[in-house]
Amino acid sequence: MNVVSFYQFTDIINVPSLRDQLQILCDRKRLVGTVLVAPEGINGTLAGSVTNIESVLVWLNQKLLLTIPIEGRWTEASGAPFRRMRVKEKKEIVALGRPDIRPSNKGGERVTFEEWNKLINDPDVLVIDTRNNYECEVGTFKNAVNPKTDSFREFPAYAEQLRTMKPGQKLAMFCTGGIRCEKAAALMQELGFKEVFQLEGGVLKYLESVGDEENFWRGECFVFDTRVSLDKDLEEGGYIQCHACRRPISPEDLKSPDYCESVSCPKCIDLVDSEKIVRLKERRKQVRLAEKRGQVHIGAIID
Numbered sequence: 001m002n003v004v005s006f007y008q009f010t011d012i013i014n015v016p017s018l019r020d021q022l023q024i025l026c027d028r029k030r031l032v033g034t035v036l037v038a039p040e041g042i043n044g045t046l047a048g049s050v051t052n053i054e055s056v057l058v059w060l061n062q063k064l065l066l067t068i069p070i071e072g073r074w075t076e077a078s079g080a081p082f083r084r085m086r087v088k089e090k091k092e093i094v095a096l097g098r099p100d101i102r103p104s105n106k107g108g109e110r111v112t113f114e115e116w117n118k119l120i121n122d123p124d125v126l127v128i129d130t131r132n133n134y135e136c137e138v139g140t141f142k143n144a145v146n147p148k149t150d151s152f153r154e155f156p157a158y159a160e161q162l163r164t165m166k167p168g169q170k171l172a173m174f175c176t177g178g179i180r181c182e183k184a185a186a187l188m189q190e191l192g193f194k195e196v197f198q199l200e201g202g203v204l205k206y207l208e209s210v211g212d213e214e215n216f217w218r219g220e221c222f223v224f225d226t227r228v229s230l231d232k233d234l235e236e237g238g239y240i241q242c243h244a245c246r247r248p249i250s251p252e253d254l255k256s257p258d259y260c261e262s263v264s265c266p267k268c269i270d271l272v273d274s275e276k277i278v279r280l281k282e283r284r285k286q287v288r289l290a291e292k293r294g295q296v297h298i299g300a301i302i303d
Contacts, residue, residue: 002050043179073177094179107189129147
């Protein structure tokens, strides 16, 4: 199955109307995925046939009167990476907590993978992974700094701290598909950083473009669908998702005595209370019973 991730920062006046029309169109095209619509733009991932996905992107380009067409990052999945199609209205298409920051007005300098490789090997450049901590654990670039954030809303606090500690620092920033870097780079410029670079198209575009000998990515790349992670060839990786805490867990985690399918993993064993464990075990039981009957239990749906 074909999968495309995309975003576009553009002013949207009637968000509810666009949301409703897009939901109807995607359902008609038999697509699955998640799309966020906000006053600042649109952000989503769709899965289905190439023809049907492209028809939706063409419709969006025309509906939003975009002078620069939406450019998606295409990958493939062995099965449907989402269970349903959902179009949601949001305050921001990427939740920084700063809807006033519009990357269409300012932002960092976008660089290709060749330029990026030079930047991350420059000792005078601070390379920042703008993604969440659990994403960084799955994979990241060599020499990259992990801000240790659990959500993107925590990034402004890290940025303020960096301004105090390293004012004027030359920055190179990256994320999965480019969208978080758009807002993060604009924030850094607002805080006074003059030299701010961002990886164009994010990690997905980098892995699509770079050869093995030039590839400075380490590990796998976390994605927000049932594939959980992609390897350097953009094939489904070796991680799965813990149904209790929804964090990615590696093949090594599966061998841990703290791992219990659909109940706990080494990352959440100390965070799950006894009552929740009982509920999760019961859900696992009901899911397995449904499987024996040839049905899909709602507890099995994790997206």
